[in-house]
Amino acid sequence: MKLLRISDLRAADIEAIWSLVGGGDASLRGTIAWSFEGNGIRTRTTFIQAFRDLGLAFTELPNLLKTDERACDLAGYLDPFYDAYVVREANHARLAEFAAASRRPVVNAMSSQGHxxxxxxxxxxxxxxxxxxxxxxxxxxxxxxxxxxxxxxxxxxxxxxxxxxxxxxxxxxxxxxxxxxxxxxxxxxxxxxxxxxxxxxxxxxxxxxxxxxxxxxxxxxxxxxxxxxxxxxxxxxxxxxxxxxxxxxxxxxxxxxxxxxxxx
Structure with a gap:
């Protein structure tokens, strides 16, 4: 599942997310690729704490999408190592291109087109x-x-x-x-x-x-x-x-x- 814009979701998806709020911290298995442009003090704080509370490993990949490498090549090489990506990237088109190429969930932690x-x-x-x-x-x-x-x-x-x-x-x-x-x-x-x-x-x-x-x-x-x-x-x-x-x-x-x- 991709969450690049809220318009990617159905009403049922939003209801499902909200139904999980406050549902405890039972551990999940997996490793998150984490790339964060800019400060984003509150979003950075709470996502890192969320990874920890849920028992998820996370690897920071600074400026993941700033490279000239094709999005399909990035996804092809990285997907075997990660279960999901959480990315804050101003260039929404670049983020969308990567998400389309990846077989993993991609969460937009903020872009030029949405938060x-x-x-x-x-x-x-x-x-x-x-x-x-x-x-x-x-x-x-x-x-x-x-x-x-x-x-x-x-x-x-x-x-x-x-x-x-x-x-x-x-x-x-x-x-x-x-x-x-x-x-x-x-x-x-x-x-x-x-x-x-x-x-x-x-x-x-x-x-x-x-x-x-x-x-x-x-x-x-x-x-x-x-x-x-x-x-x-x-x-x-x-x-x-x-x-x-x-x-x-x-x-x-x-x-x-x-x-x-x-x-x-």
Whole structure:
């Protein structure tokens, strides 16, 4: 099974992953090839801890996909040594090429096109701790990023409505996603992400006034967040901030993802 984008999954796959969250640390057998571009402090921390908790051996292969070697050759040589790959690689096309060539599960730990593991974690939190997604009023705020794109895909797979408030140039026609430029409607949760390069626009810095007009919803800023860019204020002073502890769910969800892909 490949998990490059949430759109690679069926609703049944997502339900199966979520059903495994908190299911204990019974050991798995296997060796993971692990390649991680950039910092990714939380994702790196929780995947390494997940490998350890599940008894999985893991070998770091720095810059796995930065070589000029063909993806089919990399997969052909490496597949006999590994049971799965967990890769953070900005070049999504290169990651997809490798996944297509490999006979092993490949998990995208973040690429330019998506951040499926992060969004599966945040969506699980909302679905189980706030309101079922089919009833939750979820608002994405700001220009489209890899994280927000994964939210679009999740809404399409699970069939729940989603609102995305952003500049008109980022509007798309997507099933289940309603884009808006100015309307501020009631929300249960507002999700932001760091702005992509060149997207700086102070008109779209989320303010406490915006949140008040939406009914003071929960604020779930995707870290690392930047005060003065996507957020105009320090979220620590906002009563509805989801808090640091919310990201502790990355560990059990990452373990559930590994259990699911290795069982296929």
């Amino acid at each position: 499926p593991c992060e969004v599966l974690t945040d969506a699980f939190y909302l679905h189980t701790r706030v309101a079922p997604l089919e009833r939750a009023r979820v608002c994405l705020w700001g220009p489209t990023t890899n994280v927000l794109r994964s939210w679009h895909e999740l809404a399409g797979v699970l069939g729940f409505p989603l609102r995305h408030a952003c500049d008109r140039r980022f509007h798309e026609t997507l099933d289940k996603v309603t884009f808006t430029e100015a309307a501020i409607l009631p929300a249960d949760v507002v999700i932001t992400d760091g702005w992509p390069q060149g997207a700086d626009d102070p008109r779209w810095s989320l303010t406490e006034e915006h949140l008040a007009r939406m009914g003071s919803p929960m604020l779930l800023p995707t870290p690392p967040f930047s005060i003065g860019r996507e957020l105009a204020f320090d979220p620590l002073r906002y009563r509805g901030f989801a808090g640091y502890a919310q990201k502790q769910l990355l560990l059990p969800v990452h373990k559930a993802i590994l259990r699911h892909v290795l069982s296929r």
